[in-house]
Amino acid sequence: MNIMSSLALGSRVLTIGLFVGCFFGVSHVHAQSDGAIFVAQQNLAPVDPYAAPPAGDGLPPSSGTATFSAPNEAPPQDPTSLPSNDTSTGVVGPDGSPMQVILPNQPAPGGTSTLPAPVESSQSYDVPPPTDSSTQQITPSEVVEIKKESKEVSKKKTLAIFRTSMGNFTVRLFTRQAPRTTQHFIDLVRGDKEFIDAKTGRKTRRPFYSGLIFHRVIKNFIIQGGCPFGNGKGGPGFTIADEFSPNLRHRKAGVLSMASAGEKDTNGSQFFITLSPQPEFDDKYTIIGEVTQGMEIVNDIARVKVGPTDRPIKRVYIIAIDIVDE
DSSP states (O other): OOHHHHHHHHHHHHHHHHHHHHHHHHHHHHHHHHHHHHHHHHHHSOOOTTSOOOTTSSOOOOSSOOOOOOTTOOOOOOGGGSOTTOOOTTEEOTTSOEEOOOOTTOOOTTSOOSSOOOOOOSSOOOOOOOSSSSOOOOOHHHHHHHHHHHHHHTTOOEEEEEEETTEEEEEEEOTTTSHHHHHHHHHHHHTOSOEEOTTTOOEEOSOSSTTOBEEEEETTTEEEEOOSSSSSOOOSSOOBOOOOOTTOOOOSTTEEEEOOOSSTTOBOSOEEEESSOOGGGTTTSOEEEEEEEOHHHHHHHHTSOBOTTSOBSSOOBEEEEEEEEO
16 A cells, blocks of 8 residues: 555544544533533422422331421311310411410410409399288279379380290380380390490390399299399499389389399399389389280299299299380
C-alpha cells in the first residue's frame, strides 16, 4: 500500500472513531441530564400534608391506627366522654395557639360561675291562712253583686285553659277590669315577656308556667302555683304594681288572683285560686279571673295529700296554659 492510500485509510478510521466517540459521549451527557431533571422533579413535587407516609420509609410500625387532621381542626372527641364542666382543651385557634372553650351554663375555671346565681326571695308569696277552718258564707246582698259582676265581665271573653297532670280547668280572665295584670299574665303564659330563668340566671323568653307545680294546697282555702323554685319564694325576676277594681271581689270559690310578697306592688308570677269566699283578700291581692269550667279538677287538686308545708307529696304539674280569645 502506498503512502497516499495509507493516509486515506487512516483518515477514514479517525473520522469513524470521532463520530462514534461523539455519539456515545453526547448520549451519556443526555442521559445524565435526564437523570438530573428526574431527581429535581422528585424533590420539587408538592407533598400532600394529609396523606399517610409511604410504606418502607424506615419508620417503625405504628402500634395503632394513625389519624390525620387538618390544621386548626379540633381532634374528634366523644361528647359522652367529656365531663359536665369540660373546658375542651385540644382546640387550637387560627394562630395555632391552644384555645379554651367554656360550654354554655357551665362553671368557669376555678369553680366560679360565669352566670349570675338565681336569687330566691327572702319573702314568701304565701297567702295568709284563714283565721278559722270554717267556710265563709255569702249573704243574699252579695249574691246580687256577684250576678252584677258576672254580667259585666261577660262582655269580653279571654280564657286561660290550665292543662294539669290531674285534668283541665278553664279560667275567664278579667282583661277589662285588670288590663295590665292580665296582660302580664298572658305574656308570661305565651312566652312573650322576657324573664330571668331560675336555673341559669339568664334572661329568656318561653312559656313561663309550663312544667311548674302547685306548691301549696290548703283544703277549703286556696291552691297556689307559679313559683319557678317550687317553694313559694321565686318569680320572674321583677314585680308589677297592684291593680284593684271595686267590681272584683273574693266572694266565692274559683277566684284567680296574683299572690304577692305581703307588700304593696310585689306581684310576680305566682297565683292562687280560692276554694271558698275570702273577703279579707279584697284590695290586697289583684284578681285576674275566675274558674268557669272544671272547678271539680281544682277541688281534686285541693284534696291531694300534703306535707308539713302544705306542699303536695305527689307533685301536681301545670303541663301548659293555653290562652283563647272568644
